[in-house]
Amino acid sequence: MSCSGSSTPTGSDPIAERRRQVRAASTVMPDEEMRGVSDPIDVQAPVQSTRSTSGERRPSMARYRLLGWAQQNGMFFALLLLCVFFALRSDNFLTITNLSVIAGQAATVGIIAVPGAMLVLSGYVDLSVGSLMVLAAAVFGQVFEAGTGTPGAVLAALAAGAAWGAVNAAFISGLNFSPIVVTLAGLAGARGLAEVLTQGRTVSQFGEGFSRLARSQLLGQRAPVWIAVAVFAVGFYVWTVGPWGRHMTAIGADEVAARSVGIRTRRIPAVLYIGSGLSAALAGLIFTSRLDGASLSIGVGQELVVLSAILLGGISFTGGRGSLLGVLSGVLFLGVLQNGLILIGVGVFFQNVALGAALFFAAALDAAYRRLERLPVGVDERQGILADPEVGGRA
Amino acid sequence: MTPASGGRAEAPRHAEPVLSIRGVSKHYGPTQALTDVSLNSWRGEVLGLIGDNGAGKSTLVNIIAGVVTPDSGSIVVDGVAERLTSPAGALERGIETVFQNLSLIPTLNITENIFLHREIYGPGRFWSALRRMDRSAMQSKVDDGYRRLGLDLPPPTTKVAALSGGQRQAVAVSRAVIWERKVVVLDEPTAALGVKQTALVLAFIDRLRDHGVGVIFISHNLEHVQQMCDRVVVLRLGRKVFDSRLADTTGRELVERMTGAIAASESL
Numbered sequence: 001m002s003c004s005g006s007s008t009p010t011g012s013d014p015i016a017e018r019r020r021q022v023r024a025a026s027t028v029m030p031d032e033e034m035r036g037v038s039d040p041i042d043v044q045a046p047v048q049s050t051r052s053t054s055g056e057r058r059p060s061m062a063r064y065r066l067l068g069w070a071q072q073n074g075m076f077f078a079l080l081l082l083c084v085f086f087a088l089r090s091d092n093f094l095t096i097t098n099l100s101v102i103a104g105q106a107a108t109v110g111i112i113a114v115p116g117a118m119l120v121l122s123g124y125v126d127l128s129v130g131s132l133m134v135l136a137a138a139v140f141g142q143v144f145e146a147g148t149g150t151p152g153a154v155l156a157a158l159a160a161g162a163a164w165g166a167v168n169a170a171f172i173s174g175l176n177f178s179p180i181v182v183t184l185a186g187l188a189g190a191r192g193l194a195e196v197l198t199q200g201r202t203v204s205q206f207g208e209g210f211s212r213l214a215r216s217q218l219l220g221q222r223a224p225v226w227i228a229v230a231v232f233a234v235g236f237y238v239w240t241v242g243p244w245g246r247h248m249t250a251i252g253a254d255e256v257a258a259r260s261v262g263i264r265t266r267r268i269p270a271v272l273y274i275g276s277g278l279s280a281a282l283a284g285l286i287f288t289s290r291l292d293g294a295s296l297s298i299g300v301g302q303e304l305v306v307l308s309a310i311l312l313g314g315i316s317f318t319g320g321r322g323s324l325l326g327v328l329s330g331v332l333f334l335g336v337l338q339n340g341l342i343l344i345g346v347g348v349f350f351q352n353v354a355l356g357a358a359l360f361f362a363a364a365l366d367a368a369y370r371r372l373e374r375l376p377v378g379v380d381e382r383q384g385i386l387a388d389p390e391v392g393g394r395a
Numbered sequence: 396m397t398p399a400s401g402g403r404a405e406a407p408r409h410a411e412p413v414l415s416i417r418g419v420s421k422h423y424g425p426t427q428a429l430t431d432v433s434l435n436s437w438r439g440e441v442l443g444l445i446g447d448n449g450a451g452k453s454t455l456v457n458i459i460a461g462v463v464t465p466d467s468g469s470i471v472v473d474g475v476a477e478r479l480t481s482p483a484g485a486l487e488r489g490i491e492t493v494f495q496n497l498s499l500i501p502t503l504n505i506t507e508n509i510f511l512h513r514e515i516y517g518p519g520r521f522w523s524a525l526r527r528m529d530r531s532a533m534q535s536k537v538d539d540g541y542r543r544l545g546l547d548l549p550p551p552t553t554k555v556a557a558l559s560g561g562q563r564q565a566v567a568v569s570r571a572v573i574w575e576r577k578v579v580v581l582d583e584p585t586a587a588l589g590v591k592q593t594a595l596v597l598a599f600i601d602r603l604r605d606h607g608v609g610v611i612f613i614s615h616n617l618e619h620v621q622q623m624c625d626r627v628v629v630l631r632l633g634r635k636v637f638d639s640r641l642a643d644t645t646g647r648e649l650v651e652r653m654t655g656a657i658a659a660s661e662s663l
Contacts, residue, residue, distance in 0.1 A: 242526045243514040246507055250500045257498040260462075262483040262512045320502045 074365060075313050075329035078358075082333060086340035093343055100221060106335035107228035108283040109309055110328070112302070114235040115275040117310045117327040121245075123252035123319030124179045124269050126276045128168065128186025129306055131194070133284030133299030136161045138194035140285060141203030141294030150210045158281045164190055165277020169270035187303060195296060204293030214289035224286045231279065232328060239324045244268065252319025308355065309334045312362050316370070333358070411474050413438050413609040414459070414490065414578045419468030421454055428454040429465070429633045436578055436609040441600065443624030443641070444613045447653050450630040452613055456582050459611070460492035461485030473577065486513075491571035492580040495587075497563055501556035505548065506537045508555055509570045540573035544602055561592030565599055571608070578609040585619055597623055617646055629653055 086093040112129050119126050140157035144150065168186060171177040216223045239245035250258035251265050259265045280299075287298045313330025315322030337358065341351045412435035421429040429451045436442050446452050457463035459470070461479035469476050472488045479485045485492070499508050515532045516523040537551045546569060548562055555563060564584055571579040581600065585593045600623055603610050614620050620627060621641065629637035629652040637644075637652040650656075 241528065243512070243528055246503060246511060246514070249503055250511055253500045253502045254498075257496060257500060258511075260482055260494065260498045262481075262486065320500070 073314075073323070073325060073329075075326055075333055075362070079329045079333045079336065082336050082340065086336065086343065090340070090343040093340060096220065098339065098343070100225075102332070102335045102339045103225045104222055105339070106331050107222075107224040108286055109302075109306055109334065110228040110331040111224075111231045111279050111283050111286075112276070112306045113309050113313075113327055113331050114231050114324075115272050115279050116306050117313065117315050117322060117324070118235070118239065118245075118248055119179075119269065119272045119276060120307075120310050120315045120317060121252050121319060121322045122248040122269050122272065123255065124172065124272070125183065125307070125317075126165075126168065126273060127180065127183040127303045127307070128164065128190055129276060129280040129283075130299040130302035130304075131187050131190035132161050132164055132277055132280035133287060133302060134296060135164065135190040135194045135197075136281035136284035137288040137294040137298045138197045138296070140288055142197050144206055144210075145203050150206065154210075154285060157285055158278060161277040161279075161281025161284070162274050163277070165274040165280075166270075168277065169273040172273065173266040173270040191296075191299075198294065198296065200296065202293050202295045204291075206289070206292060210289055211292055212289075214286055227282070227286070232324070235324055235327075245324075248272075249320055249322075252316075253321070305334065308359055312358055314362065314366070316366055321369075412436055412471075413473055414611075415471040416455075416459070417469045417471060419455070419458060419465045419470070421458065421463065421465045427633055429458075431468070432630070432633075432635045433468075434628050434635065434638065436611055438577070438609050439604055439607045440625045441604055441610040441612050441623050443620040443627040444611055444630065445615075445617065445620055445627060445649065445653060446630035449632070450653070451633040452630055453582075454633075455630065456492060456494075456580055456613060459485065459490060459578075459580055460494075461490075486574075486576075489575075489577035490580065491574065491576040491578070493564075493567045493571065493582060493584065495583050497567040499555045499563055499567055502554060504552050504554050505558075505566055506533055506551040508566060509533075509537055509540075509551075509573055513574065536573060540569055544569055544572055544599075544606075559592060560588050561595045564588070564592075564596045568596075568599060568603065572603065572606060576608065578611065579603060580611045580613070582613045583615065584612070585614065585616060593619070617649060620649075621646060631655055 083093075092098055112133075116126055116129065136157040139160040140153045143156040144153040148156070164186060168182055171182045172179050213223060218226055239248075247258070247263045247268060250261070250263055251268060255265050283302075284298055288294050291298070309330040310327060311317060311330070312333055313322065313326035313328070315326060315330075334355070337354055338351060341354060346354075414436040416432060416434050419429055419432050420427075432451070432455060434442070434444075444452055444455070454463060458465050458479070461482045461484050464478075464480055470479055471477070472490065477484075477488055479488070479490070482492075500511065503511065510533045514526075515529045515536070516526050517529040517532065522529070534551065540546070541548065541551070546565060548565060549558065555566065558566065568579065568581065568584070584596055584600070588596060597619065600610060600612065612620065612623055624641050626640050627637070627644065627649060628635060629649060631653060632655075636655075637649070
C-alpha cells in the first residue's frame with residue numbers, strides 16, 4: 001500500500017531512540033495531568049474501569065453478542081413461538097387460507113412500516129401516516145368523481161401523499177422543526193383536509209379496474225401482499241445491500257459525527273419522509289380498493305399500529321439501532337397476534353393487553369441492551385492497541 | 396517532566412511539505428480568530444500545535460478539516476493549491492482530521508465505522524453503479540490495516556460501543572491510515588484517556604510517523620507534545636508566535652511563548 005511505500009528509508013536509529021523515550025516516559029506520566037483536560041463528549045469512554053482486573057459485573061463478549069443478537073432478531077423467534085402456540089391451540093391457524101388472511105392484513109402495515117422504520121432508525125418519526133391514508137383515499141375519490149379515470153386518480157392520490165411528505169421534510173429537515181410535533185400536526189391536518197375535501201361524503205363504486213388493486217391474485221396471494229413484498233425488497237436493498245442503512249444508523253446514533261464524516265444528515269430523512277407519505281398513500285389506496293369506497297374511516301389509528309410494529313421489531317425509538325428483519329418480524333407478529341387471538345376466542349379487550357405486553361417487553365429489551373452497551377466489554381489491562389509485544393505488553 | 400530531548404534526530408524532510416498553510420486569516424464577526432498564520436507539515440514528521448484557550452487552534456483545525464473556510468490565505472496540499480470548502484473535500488485531498496469526539500458511531504462495528512460514508516462498492520462496474528457494498532473487500536482492507544499497523548484490537552466486527560477510549564482513538568486514527576491519508580490532524584487525542592491508554596495512543600502515533608504520514612498533533616499537554624513531536628508551532632491570540640524544531644527549544648520556553656511572556660516580535 002502506498003502508505004508504507006511512501007515512507008522514506010529513515011535511519012532506524014532515531015525512530016528506535018524515540019520509541020524508547022516514549023515508552024520510558026509513559027511509565028512516569030503523572031496521572032493528574034492526564035486527566036486534567038477531560039473530554040465532555042466522550043464521557044462513556046470506559047477509562048477508569050479498565051484498571052480493575054477482576055472484571056466482575058462486566059459481561060463477557062459472548063453474552064454481549066448474544067443480547068445484541070437477541071435485541072436485533074428476538075422478534076423473529078418470538079414470532080415463530082407465537083405461531084407454534086396458535087397452531088397448537090387452533091386447527092384453523094395453520095391453514096393456507098388463514099395465513100393468506102394474515103398476510104393480507106399485514107401487507108398494508110408493512111408497506112408503511114418500511115420507510116417508517118428507516119425514519120425511526122435515523123432518529124425521526126412519522127405520525128401522520130394514518131391520516132395520509134385517508135387523505136389519499138379522499139383525493140382519489142374526488143378526482144375519480146371529477147371524471148379523470150382511475151389512473152389519473154391514483155396518480156393524484158399518490159402525489160398528494162408524496163407532497164405532504166415533502167412538506168413534512170421541509171419543516172423537519174429544512175427548518176429543524178420537531179418531527180413529533182410536525183407530524184402530529186399532519187395527523188390532525190391531513191385528516192381534516194380529507195374531511196373538508198369530501199364534506200363527509202363517501203365516494204364509492206370505482207369499478208372493476210380499481211378493485212383489482214386489492215383483489216387480483218398471483219400464486220394464491222392478493223396484490224397487496226406482492227406490493228408489500230416489493231416494498232420490502234426495495235427496503236432490503238436500501239438498508240442492507242447499499243450503504244444507506246449504515247448512514248441512517250449513524251444519523252440516528254450521533255448526528256454530529258455522521259455529518260462530520262460527510263453523510264448528508266438532512267437529505268436522507270427528507271427523502272424518507274417523502275417515501276413515507278408515498279407509501280401511506282399507497283396503503284390508503286389499497287384500503288379504498290378493498291372497501292370500494294373512499295371512506296373517512298380509513299387509516300384511523302394506523303400510525304400507532306405501524307409504530308408498534310416498528311418498535312416490536314427492535315428498532316430503537318431513540319434511533320441508531322435496528323434491522324429490516326426485525327421490522328418484518330414486528331409487522332408479522334402484530335398480524336399473527338391479532339388473528340390468532342380471534343381464532344382462539346379471546347376477546348378484543350385482551351388483544352390490546354397482549355399488544356401492550358409485547359411492546360413493554362420490546363422496551364425492556366431495548367433498555368437492557370442500551371445499558372449493556374455502556375459497559376466496557378472484554379477490555380482488560382492486557383488488551384491494548386498494538387500487537388507489538390514490547391508496547392502492547394506494557395499496557 | 397521529561398527533559399527537553401536534546402539528542403533527538405531531525406525527521407526526514409522531503410523537498411516539499413505535504414501540507415502547507417500560507418497566510419491564513421479568519422474572523423468571526425468582530426473577533427479576529429486567526430491572523431496570517433502559516434505552517435508546514437512534512438511526511439513522517441509530527442508537528443505539535445499548541446496554544447492557550449482562544450489561541451485559534453480550533454479554528455485552524457477546522458480550516459484544515461474543511462469545516463471552516465478561511466477569509467484569506469491559501470492551503471497547498473502536495474504542491475497543489477486547494478480550496479477546502481467541505482469536510483468531504485478535505486478527505487478527498489488526503490487530509491484526515493480526528494476530532495475530540497472521534498466521529499465514531501457506537502452502534503456500528505469497527506469496519507462499518509472505518510468505511511462509513513466511504514463504502515467500497517462492487518464487485519464490478521454493475522454493482523458499483525448500484526452502490527452494492529463489497530463487504531469482503533472492506534473486511535480484508537481492515538484486516539490488512541490491522542496487520543500493517545500491528546494493531547491488536549478486538550475483531551473488526553466488534554461494535555465501537557464495546558471499545559475502550561484508547562481503542563476508539565486507535566480505530567479513529569487507523570481509519571486515516573487505511574485510507575492512506577497524507578496528513579492526519581489529531582485534536583487532543585489523549586485528553587480523555589488514562590495513563591496506559593495514553594501511552595498506547597502515543598506509541599500508535601509513533602507508528603503513523605513510521606508510515607510516512609504527516610501528523611499534526613494538537614494538545615494542551617506540553618509533556619505529550621515534548622514526547623511526540625519533531626517540531627512545535629505555538630499559537631497565541633490568533634497569531635503564530637513560535638515555530639521551531641523541538642530539539643532547539645525547552646518546555647519553559649514553550650510555556651513562555653504560549654502565555655506571551657516572550658513577545659511575539661522576537662519569534663521567527
